[in-house]
Amino acid sequence: HSKEKGGTVAHFFNESMRNKYDDRLLIENSLRLVVDKGDFELYYQPKYRFDKITSMEALIRWIDPELGFVSPASFIPIAEEIGLILQIDRWSLIQACKQNKEWQDRGYPKIPVSVNISAKQFQQDSLVSMVKEALTVSGLAPEYIKLEITESVFIKNLDYVASIIKQLKDIGVLISIDDFGKGYSSLYPLLQLPIDEIKIDRQFISDIHQNMKKSRLVQSILSMAKGLQLNVVAEGIETKDERNTLMSMGCDELQGYLFSRPITAEEIESLLLNDHAKMK
Numbered sequence: 001h002s003k004e005k006g007g008t009v010a011h012f013f014n015e016s017m018r019n020k021y022d023d024r025l026l027i028e029n030s031l032r033l034v035v036d037k038g039d040f041e042l043y044y045q046p047k048y049r050f051d052k053i054t055s056m057e058a059l060i061r062w063i064d065p066e067l068g069f070v071s072p073a074s075f076i077p078i079a080e081e082i083g084l085i086l087q088i089d090r091w092s093l094i095q096a097c098k099q100n101k102e103w104q105d106r107g108y109p110k111i112p113v114s115v116n117i118s119a120k121q122f123q124q125d126s127l128v129s130m131v132k133e134a135l136t137v138s139g140l141a142p143e144y145i146k147l148e149i150t151e152s153v154f155i156k157n158l159d160y161v162a163s164i165i166k167q168l169k170d171i172g173v174l175i176s177i178d179d180f181g182k183g184y185s186s187l188y189p190l191l192q193l194p195i196d197e198i199k200i201d202r203q204f205i206s207d208i209h210q211n212m213k214k215s216r217l218v219q220s221i222l223s224m225a226k227g228l229q230l231n232v233v234a235e236g237i238e239t240k241d242e243r244n245t246l247m248s249m250g251c252d253e254l255q256g257y258l259f260s261r262p263i264t265a266e267e268i269e270s271l272l273l274n275d276h277a278k279m280k
């Protein structure tokens, strides 16, 4: 009897393994095609200071005719593995710069756009030239670009990474550490490198109002950041309780579903117009 059961389990197990393998191949192949065509879309998620939009983050979206919506959380790591991430980040960066410049030219408030940059970009020489290229083709001033990089960039080849960051700062773009606290959290970059901003990872933000340890930790991060003159963003705010707690702690900027999900460029335009109207 138990053998029969085992057989059934093994059968389902094999099925699901095979499907996973097929899915992966399908994603890889479709990804190669869409990267060649540059057939992505860029969504934007605003960041707020009180009820005013201070900047926005560009987040890539891939809607495949066969696969449907594929989350960047699943295709970015694959793109990193199979060597497509350079082209993807290049596409996002150029697109974000062009869009930001277009908004500025059309009279929208001038606010920076944050672009996520894979840690893989720090393993080669092209990041600095990629940023220069994006500035040239878009005509955007460098102070409107913020590059979001994750802590994992600072694990190895620190001298090399430091030289790249300094070159980027010389160009005039801003540097933000994304998902701060999530992984390897070293304080070294904050001390040694010209970092402008940290984004506290969502895991420290969710339910912060009812978690004493979290709130003390975040309070400490905030006072450290203030001492170092770093801008602090809390990411992933979903509830009013979380918002109120972070605001009372004096966090500079807030971002999350409570305020807005990532939305299309068109939708951002009407948000910016409303925002502008409110200020008058």
Ligand code: C2E
Pocket (backbone or CB within 6 Å): 045, 058, 059, 060, 071, 072, 073, 076, 088, 089, 092, 116, 117, 118, 148, 178, 179, 235, 236, 237, 238, 255, 256, 257, 258, 262
């Ligand atoms: P990230 O940079 O940490 O971006 C935050 C992610 O959390 C986004 O997911 C965003 O939609 C989501 N998020 C925002 N507010 C909330 C909230 O209140 N609750 C919850 N549960 N989630 C929230 P998304 O758009 O799926 O992106 C996932 C990750 O993919 C990003 O994490 C980023 O690391 C990466 N990514 C996105 N676009 C690019 C890109 O152009 N290049 C690279 N290298 N990575 C990208």
Ligand code: MG
Pocket (backbone or CB within 6 Å): 057, 116, 148, 178
């Ligand atoms: Mg980010």
Ligand code: MG
Pocket (backbone or CB within 6 Å): 178, 179, 199, 235
């Ligand atoms: Mg993040």
Ligand code: MG
Pocket (backbone or CB within 6 Å): 179, 201, 202, 235
């Ligand atoms: Mg995160």
